[in-house]
Amino acid sequence: MTRYSLTHLEQLEHESIHIIREVAAAFERPVMLYSIGKDSGVMLRLAEKAFAPARIPFKVLHVNTRWKFREMIAFRDELVRRMGLDFVEWINPDGVRDDVNPFTHGTQKHTHVMKTLALKQALTAGGFDAAFGGARRDEEKSRAKERVFSFRDRFHQWDPKNQRPELWNVFNCRVNKGESIRVFPLSNWTELDVWLYAHKESLPMVPLYFAKERPVVRRGGAWIMVDDDRMPLEPGEKPEMRKVRFRTLGCYPLTGAIESEAETMPEIIEEMLRSRDSERQGRVIDYDEGGSMEQKKREGYF
């Protein structure tokens, strides 16, 4: 007999599909940001389900910093081909001109130019009035207060004190010309939910999430993978092979790997449950100062 109830994963899935459809219906030019990571993979799957048997009715955008892992780009290109996405890539041309990179310009400058500024450029250039992002509220404390629909002014800025109240599943989709909304369909998902869903859906994932022998160096207490020969080695530093995996993916010089034996999704889930470290710990950018994510968001970072 049918119970006519939903499990928490099913409920999250339906709520996210509702949000994605609402944006597709109410905005003129939505775009979905795709970061190649597990969260945007789940988001893309939800978009696929939301509109099947029709195609996803908006563009999918990847803001490339030129420092992504090679495996990420290969995975991305294959996914775009397989799903037949209406795909665009954006790389900040100013950053290319000045050859901005994390080594000579530092982490903050690199992230600011190649991610924050690049994203603003891409959104302005595309004339997008709504942009989906895969951020979750459980990732970081300042995100706990983020709305599902996050209103941005003409300068893509976020004012934490001036956000619209959000009631029920009725979303205010009105924006004036030039203004936009960032939409987070995975707001209520946790890291565990994302993995459980990926497992349930047998979602393809970038191989970097799974443990494998990789060339790494130890830096600032984290394992950094030497993904290509652009990475300058410190004196005395010598890449060694370690069985590692990544809990989160970004620019390879800024993303720390963890030593792990987890080669399958259930093993990853098990490892995550047994470990007690929250996932963004692998991302170097959050550790600048208390509340730094909030600072970046005000500036327009996702």
Add this chain to the structure above:
Amino acid sequence: MTYGSQIDELGIEGWLARYGQREMLRLLTCGSVDDGKSTLIGRLLYDSQTVHDDVLAATKKASARYGTTGEDVDLALLVDGLQAEREQGITIDVAHRYFATDRRKFIIADTPGHVQYTRNMATGASNCDLAIILIDARHGVLEQTRRHSFLCALLGIQHFVVAVNKMDLVGWSEARFEEIRAAYAEFASRLQVRDVHFIPMSALKGDNVVRRSEAMPWHQGPPLLAHLESVHLAGDRNLVDLRLPVQLVLRPNLDFRGFCGTLASGILRVGDEIATLPSGRRSRVKSLLVGGVEVGEAWAPMAVTVTLADEVDVSRGDMIVAPNNAPHLDNAVEAMVVWFNETPMQTGRQYLVKHTTLETPGEVVELRYRIQIGTLRREPATALQMNEIGRIRLETARPLAADAYAQNRTTGSFILIDRMTNATVGAGMVVERMTAEESAGRTHAAADAGRNLRLVDKRRVTADARAARLGQRPFVLWITGLPRSGKSSLAYALEERLFADGRHVQVLDGEILRRGLSRDLGFRGADRWENQRRAAEVARLNAESGLITIVALVSPLAAERQQARAIVGADRFVEVFCDAPLAVCEARDQDGLYARARAGEIANVTGVDAPYEAPTAPEVRLDTEREGLAANLDRVLAALRQRGMLG
């Protein structure tokens, strides 16, 4: 039990299978900074082992800097996020926290307690199943406690947990707990909340949060977490009333037209008969997709795609419902509204209304009262300030397919958007009140007919038998026309004549109705409409009792008369139009109705500042300008005889 030991016991695959079956509970925590709310949430997260080691380390660092607990980790700092609030030491917005246990996944909406943030609380409460109302045992039930409880009840939360916190500071006193319980229960009885549960606790010490308190052996019930894990939620879901607001239409190719939306309530199956609102067109469910996969049935709150057997024109903002169970389709709703904006809500102002997926201009035509939240008293008001709550009448350009909020949180709610700034300025909850439009014959007469039929089935004495005993054929003569066009004179003359002929007959006119039955109504559009609906309903009851009814009402709109005809039944409805030009009627203005309207003293007078739609095909049309009363009376009698009404 830790995740690690669960996995040891079940194996990861077994754990995944079990975890996959968990359901979700959304809860709201209300209380002020001083009630220990952040500490309680921190305690839930900490004791349920959701806090990761690195976060805990960071919190320990922060405790030294901002904390108030000395050497211990300040659990409140686990949940206080933004820099600004850390600096001010207050929570300034709705924050969401996530944790899970063996039994359920929990989403906590953490909302601030101080007065000016009603809006955040309403926001947080709108999606929650359960509310934790925190009370400081030293202070007992405060104005703020009542305020929070009222808001939670208003937003439809059915399960309350009253957490009497800081019991350690009152010596774990059972007497104190009972005192607070009694005071709260007295207040809560007026809130119509189904389930109120009291727990004495100390969030700081951890008593009765996750672990049962040893200091309060006198309390028998489970600690908070165990209660949250076991609260029965299934009964909260509405699986009866099919409501599918259409979000968008998919047309990937010529053969497929899919209507997408999230089921607000009810169950939908392939083959089901459905009706679409507002058009009222009917069809059948041809196929049903969930996540792109065909299924046989789906239920709320699933996001689905539906194809229909017939070519029916449906677009975003429409609603798919069951033909015999439709919501009220109405251009006006009565609602409680919570105001969010610094610019006060004013009557006569236009807003954009978003109801389910429909956006339409609307106007707050009346503010009936404001609620004094602390006392629940109603008081007159001319505007609603930010964070105030009032009862309004909202009229919309497009009709809303709305249910009462108490029946349906999705189809009973709407938001108000400022047309200039696009800010969300208010949130409304539809109040149940039968008005004319709700049962109007426009699109759901058929739906209502179902209910009437059931009633007829129960009756042993039929309308025909009653009519036979009275020896007459009952009918309703509905006289329409401008004020002073001669409706009442005709009605009373006719009544006198029919009565003299031995018939049982009664007149209903504006005066009679407004003296009693419709004493609560004004003269605005919807009130007038309601007055006419009541007249039609009384006339129908009369007809079923065998009586003849003569209704004399201006009834200026074709739709209103159509509604009356639908209520009474077309075969016993005779529409009579007293046709006289406005100038002639105005010249007969003995009691000065037109004069006062012209002088601007009164509003909504038909012909002056309200329209009159002359009937195009009445059963009888009378020229009351040139013909006298006697001649017109004969004309009506002749028409009735011709129709066999006078046997």
